[in-house]
Amino acid sequence: MTEPDRGRYSGPTWTSGDATDLSVTSDRRLLNRRPPRCQADVNQIKIDDSWRVLRIQAEFVDGFDALLHVEDAVTVFGSARTRLGTPEYELGVDLGRAIGEAGYAVITGGGPGSMESVNRGARQAGARSIGLGIELPFEQGLNPFIDTGMNFRYFFARKTMFVKYAQAFVCLPGGFGTLDELFEALTLVQTHKVTQFPIILVGRAFWGGLVDWLRSTLVDEGMIDPADPDLLSVVETPAEVVAVLDASRAAREEA
Structure with missing residues (x-):
């Protein structure tokens, strides 16, 4: 029995693992420069x-x-390591379905884990399910629940698409990548680069300590304004996520 072919994407192109160094990505070539x-x-x-x-x-x-014709969309982030069949995975499915049923397209990072679960839920709701992947030496490939997908070489190009075509960010529990996107979104809202853009954290037990730290350390040290932590909405259920999204949409329509 032959082993499955290992490889990776270089942008939109798939290359066999036997034909390429899986550790060398386009971002690495750009950033790791030698004199x-x-x-x-x-x-x-x-x-x-x-x-x-x-x-x-x-x-x-x-x-x-x-993504030219994407109008009302929500970008959802979460861990690529969330396993199928776990409560965390099912939460992603329920979230994607709820967002889709509320009339939004769903954008994720296109990968496995929580991203796959959210795309799966959007597909179940009949909503547009979008995945924007990235060239990595691990956790590769677009999940099978995507209607519109693109694989990027460069993180900064991909990040632009996450923001440009979405009206909100939703963060499920995740690691460094999720935190990176979260704080980039917070900075854009704080500096008024994007407006009327809710940032929603799902799971009080997971995110509560971070929000407490923002209030107790960054605010107390004068690093951010006292109102800045209020840019985050911390919720527990998909229904609460949709309520925040709908309130934001109503405010945009009245503006």
Whole structure:
């Protein structure tokens, strides 16, 4: 019996594990730069970076084209490590279904775990189910419950799509990636780069300690304004998520 083919995406292209170094991604090539040793190295870096700029531009254009007709959408983040059959996975399914039934398209990171569960729920509701994946040396591939999917090489291009086409962020329990997206969204709202944009955390037991720390440490130390933690809504159920989304939508329509 043959072993399944290991490999990874390089942008939208799948490459066999036998044909590529799985640890070297486009982001890593961009960010892990070594000083040039000679003029020939300098010349090659200039050529490589010029082509890289065109590839980055193309990734933005492809993303804009793919999501052009997305109107009312909610981006949901959560752990790629959530296992099928667990209460956490079922919460994601219920959340995706509730958001879809409320009339929103659903956008996730396109991967497994909580992302897959939310896309599954959106599919069950007949809502548009969108997945925006990323080239990684692990946790690879788009899940099978996506109607519109795109795999990105660069995190910053992907992050733009998460915000540009959504009216809200919802965070299920997750790790560094979820926290990264959460605090980026908070910064955009705090600095008024995006407006009328609710950020909803699902699970008081998971998120409560973080919110308490924001209030007790960052506010007390003067690092953020006392009202800044109120940019977060902490809820427990999909129905509460939908209530926050609908209130935000009503406020946008009245503005």
